Each structure stands twice: as C-alpha cells, then as structure tokens.
Amino acid sequence: MPQTDPIRPTDDDARNLAQGLLRGATYGALGVLVDGAPMVTRVAVGMAGADPLILVSTLSEHTRALLADPACSLLVGEPGPKGDPLTHPRLTLQCLAESAEKATHRGAWLDRHPKSKLYIDFGDFLFLRLAVQAAHLNGGFGKAFRLTASDLGAA
Amino acid sequence: MPQTDPIRPTDDDARNLAQGLLRGATYGALGVLVDGAPMVTRVAVGMAGADPLILVSTLSEHTRALLADPACSLLVGEPGPKGDPLTHPRLTLQCLAESAEKATHRGAWLDRHPKSKLYIDFGDFLFLRLAVQAAHLNGGFGKAFRLTASDLGAA
Numbered sequence: 001m002p003q004t005d006p007i008r009p010t011d012d013d014a015r016n017l018a019q020g021l022l023r024g025a026t027y028g029a030l031g032v033l034v035d036g037a038p039m040v041t042r043v044a045v046g047m048a049g050a051d052p053l054i055l056v057s058t059l060s061e062h063t064r065a066l067l068a069d070p071a072c073s074l075l076v077g078e079p080g081p082k083g084d085p086l087t088h089p090r091l092t093l094q095c096l097a098e099s100a101e102k103a104t105h106r107g108a109w110l111d112r113h114p115k116s117k118l119y120i121d122f123g124d125f126l127f128l129r130l131a132v133q134a135a136h137l138n139g140g141f142g143k144a145f146r147l148t149a150s151d152l153g154a155a
Numbered sequence: 156m157p158q159t160d161p162i163r164p165t166d167d168d169a170r171n172l173a174q175g176l177l178r179g180a181t182y183g184a185l186g187v188l189v190d191g192a193p194m195v196t197r198v199a200v201g202m203a204g205a206d207p208l209i210l211v212s213t214l215s216e217h218t219r220a221l222l223a224d225p226a227c228s229l230l231v232g233e234p235g236p237k238g239d240p241l242t243h244p245r246l247t248l249q250c251l252a253e254s255a256e257k258a259t260h261r262g263a264w265l266d267r268h269p270k271s272k273l274y275i276d277f278g279d280f281l282f283l284r285l286a287v288q289a290a291h292l293n294g295g296f297g298k299a300f301r302l303t304a305s306d307l308g309a310a
Binding site: 006026027029030031032033036037038039040041042044059060061071072073074075077078079084085086090092094115119136138141 | 161182186232245
C-alpha cells in the first residue's frame with residue numbers, strides 16, 4: 001500500500017545527503033515568478049556560505065523576475081547518464097534572492113566555473129545569493145524529507 | 156559588447172531544436188506555485204500530442220499545487236555528463252495543467268517509462284497534460300528564442 005504521509009523524520013543521513021547534493025551542484029533548475037506564473041530555467045550554481053549563489057544577466061527574464069519578486073526555488077541533484085532519474089536523489093530549495101557582491105564571490109566562482117570568465121565582468125552580470133528558507137529532499141521513491149536552513153548548514 | 160535584446164527571430168532550426176528537446180525528454184524540472192512562491196521538482200515526462208504529459212501522485216506537493224492552480228512551467232533538455240550545462244540547449248515551457256485519462260496514455264507511458272509499472276496503477280497516481288501556452292528556447296549563450304505552441308507542433 002502507498003503511504004498516506006510520504007514525509008519521513010529528518011535524520012543525519014538526510015542532512016548529509018542534502019548538503020552533499022547542494023555543495024556538489026554546478027547547475028540547477030531555477031523557478032521564478034513571471035506575471036504570477038512559475039518559470040523554470042537552467043542556471044549555474046555556486047555557494048555563498050550555506051546558501052546557493054547564481055551568476056545571472058539582467059538581460060535574462062529570470063533575473064528581471066527575481067529583482068521584482070525574490071521568491072524562488074532551486075532544484076539540484078542531477079541524475080547520471082545511466083541511472084533512473086526518478087530514483088536519483090534531488091533537493092528542492094525554497095529561497096529568497098538577495099544581492100551579493102561580485103568582488104566577494106568572483107574568485108571562488110571562477111574556480112568552479114572557469115568558462116564564465118568570458119562574461120563574468122560584463123556589466124549586466126550580477127551575483128544573487130539564494131537565501132534558503134526551507135527545503136524538500138527526495139532521496140528516491142517514498143523517501144521524502146522536509147529540511148530547514150539549519151539542516152543545510154546555516155549558522 | 157553584449158546584445159541588448161538577446162531574443163532572436165524564430166526560424167525552423169529553432170522550431171526543430173525545441174521539438175527535439177521536448178520529444179526526447181524522459182524527465183524535466185517542473186515549476187508550480189505553492190503559497191504564491193515557485194517550487195521546482197523533478198518529474199518524469201511523456202507526450203500527449205504536442206504537449207508534455209506527467210504522471211504524478213496526489214500525495215506529492217507539486218500535484219496538490221497543480222490541482223489548486225494549473226499554471227506551471229517545465230524545463231527540458233538535460234546536459235550530457237561532459238558538456239557545459241550552460242551551453243547545452245534547453246527549453247522552458249509555460250503551461251496549464253489539465254487532467255488526462257489514464258487509460259488513454261497508459262500504454263505509451265509504459266513504453267517510455269517501463270519502471271513506472273510498479274506504481275502507475277496506484278489510485279493516487281494520475282496523468283496531467285501540460286497544455287503549452289508559450290515557450291522559451293535557449294540554444295546556448297546568446298541564442299534565445301520565444302516560441303508559440305504551434306512552433307512546437309500544436310495543431
């Protein structure tokens with residue numbers, strides 16, 4: 001029989017899996033609000049402390065959307081080429097986007113994303129820190145957890 | 156200099172690329188609205204005519220969200236294990252979720268997703284057709300297009 005409440009109690013295994021998915025991510029799927037509807041796009045991902053960091057252009061619709069309404073969501077945890085995508089663990093973050101200094105994050109970003117040196121210094125590119133408010137971990141079929149920012153390592 | 160309007164005129168190459176990304180997708184990132192904020196989760200993807208089809212459980216938050224507000228977005232076009240995720244083409248669909256008959260879509264779904272036979276007949280699983288309202292194709296850095304449902308093959 002299917003479970004009626006698929007959410008399991010959060011434990012250290014869930015926290016470790018979630019932190020590993022986030023820290024190992026180089027890209028993810030970003031959800032923003034455009035005219036009241038969700039819009040999902042791909043973004044490169046880095047870290048700003050325990051929060052994800054994105055480098056985006058003001059010429060992009062997702063950036064304009066985040067500057068108008070900072071509520072967003074980021075999905076990380078990409079399946080490998082052979083695994084079943086729906087049994088591969090993934091992490092959904094509920095976040096609020098806030099501005100982040102380019103000078104502070106430029107070096108670590110380029111270490112993780114060396115190809116972005118082609119455009120990181122364009123005037124239309126900026127960093128946004130996605131301050132985590134809550135998270136949902138799906139560790140595979142029937143293994144779901146609700147996490148807090150502190151479960152993800154926030155001080 | 157960066158372009159000030161990164162959107163290019165839609166041509167047949169863009170239409171073919173977008174249709175190929177959608178028809179080749181076995182999974183994607185779904186954006187829904189939860190308490191007015193976007194939430195992005197991973198879903199398995201099939202086709203219902205020219206629209207994407209998803210198989211979801213009413214025990215999942217994204218399903219409850221779609222039944223309350225059908226506005227959603229689906230990102231398809233997964234990078235391979237070696238490519239640069241941000242130069243790999245991807246397609247963002249703006250959709251409205253509507254109910255779809257399980258009997259109509261069951262066979263084609265199982266052909267594409269044989270492992271789902273483990274749960275497709277559970278009473279909490281249902282199909283939703285994501286009727287495409289508009290689409291954004293990103294064919295790589297600086298190659299962006301706005302597409303209509305008919306560009307994606309809708310009759």
